[in-house]
Amino acid sequence: MKILHCKEYGPIENLVWEDIETPEPGENEVVVSIKAAALNFPDYLIVQGLYQFKPELPFAPGNEGAGIITKIGKNVTRFKEGDRVYFMAPYGAFAEEACMNEFGVFPISDKVSFELAASYQMAYGTSYHALIQRGNLKKDDEVLILGASGGVGLAALDIAKAKGARVVAGVSTEEKAKICREYGADDVVIYGNGPSDKDSAKQFSAELKSKSTKGGYDVIYDPIGDCYAEPAFRSIGWKGKYLVVGFAAGQIPKLPMNLTLLKGASVVGVFWGAFTGREFEENQKNIEDINSMLLNGVIKPLISKKIPMEDAIEAISLIGSRGVVGKVVLINN
Numbered sequence: 001m002k003i004l005h006c007k008e009y010g011p012i013e014n015l016v017w018e019d020i021e022t023p024e025p026g027e028n029e030v031v032v033s034i035k036a037a038a039l040n041f042p043d044y045l046i047v048q049g050l051y052q053f054k055p056e057l058p059f060a061p062g063n064e065g066a067g068i069i070t071k072i073g074k075n076v077t078r079f080k081e082g083d084r085v086y087f088m089a090p091y092g093a094f095a096e097e098a099c100m101n102e103f104g105v106f107p108i109s110d111k112v113s114f115e116l117a118a119s120y121q122m123a124y125g126t127s128y129h130a131l132i133q134r135g136n137l138k139k140d141d142e143v144l145i146l147g148a149s150g151g152v153g154l155a156a157l158d159i160a161k162a163k164g165a166r167v168v169a170g171v172s173t174e175e176k177a178k179i180c181r182e183y184g185a186d187d188v189v190i191y192g193n194g195p196s197d198k199d200s201a202k203q204f205s206a207e208l209k210s211k212s213t214k215g216g217y218d219v220i221y222d223p224i225g226d227c228y229a230e231p232a233f234r235s236i237g238w239k240g241k242y243l244v245v246g247f248a249a250g251q252i253p254k255l256p257m258n259l260t261l262l263k264g265a266s267v268v269g270v271f272w273g274a275f276t277g278r279e280f281e282e283n284q285k286n287i288e289d290i291n292s293m294l295l296n297g298v299i300k301p302l303i304s305k306k307i308p309m310e311d312a313i314e315a316i317s318l319i320g321s322r323g324v325v326g327k328v329v330l331i332n333n
């Protein structure tokens, strides 16, 4: 079977497709024939050695997907061959097949396609955890979302609207702003390539603040960091929560600590992957609420592109160049 391998950290083009033996499941493992896999920003970072941790080389990128169970280990009780499943795995979703512990695998409803199942769980899981557990989001709160048309950003917009918040979406282009309006954004700020000096940062901050009806935001959701973070923090409201989700724009920003004091505000870290392991039951409740909102049409994950699995290298380049809205899904035919 074919699998994408990272043999050295560096440019995305260094990734290679290889043919390996179809895996045999261990006692507690299942083999999944992958139908669809989701592209996530960490895929772009990890193969360059720029992610929070560096896997030992060689490794296979890709963390989530959906497909059909083709083999089960002798101790597996929760699944049988032929079951339709979603999986979250440390490695190897950009492949024809994957072998993993049965506890990384979850059944999917017949009403949900493989593409949809693969696409929303990490993005919506992250944003739900960020807004609800870390941001303590309440109905009528006012939320600013940066990078609001991206994978986790659009999920945050969708969830915040479903929970009754007023949302201002920050994006780089008018085309992305249009998508956010379609997803219910109450207002948008188009920030282009972001502020480049003190004056433009001040102007950006004033523009963000002007879009708040309360003089400052209750919650700010930031998956981009860099030059956007400090001006955005300056638009936070009294006792506001600033959610640190990621640094897609490049640099990890620094913040003058006095800004938190002036607003009684908090900077709150978000690490969904760790949360799923450390607070398994709380995460299960989040997933139930997300799935219920999905099946009732309250949220609607956006798959903007379906790309053949063999084009995964090009897809990973695309997400690193601001070229993705919503989710891109890789498909095995």
Ligand SMILES: NC(=O)c1ccc[n+]([C@@H]2O[C@H](COP(=O)([O-])OP(=O)(O)OC[C@H]3O[C@@H](n4cnc5c(N)ncnc54)[C@H](OP(=O)(O)O)[C@@H]3O)[C@@H](O)[C@H]2O)c1
Binding pocket: 039, 040, 041, 042, 122, 126, 147, 148, 149, 150, 151, 152, 153, 170, 171, 172, 173, 176, 223, 224, 244, 245, 246, 247, 248, 249, 250, 270, 271, 272, 273, 319, 320, 321, 322, 324, 325, 326
């Ligand atoms: N904390 C967690 O648990 C967790 C979980 C999942 C993901 N993340 C992080 O969240 C971030 C976003 O992930 P994602 O999957 O949503 O990615 P994505 O779909 O590519 O969205 C990222 C957004 O960042 C904005 N951006 C600004 N400057 C950029 C630049 N120089 N290059 C690329 N994008 C830029 C883009 O919107 P504009 O063009 O509109 O600015 C883009 O839509 C990543 O840093 C990822 O590692 C964190």
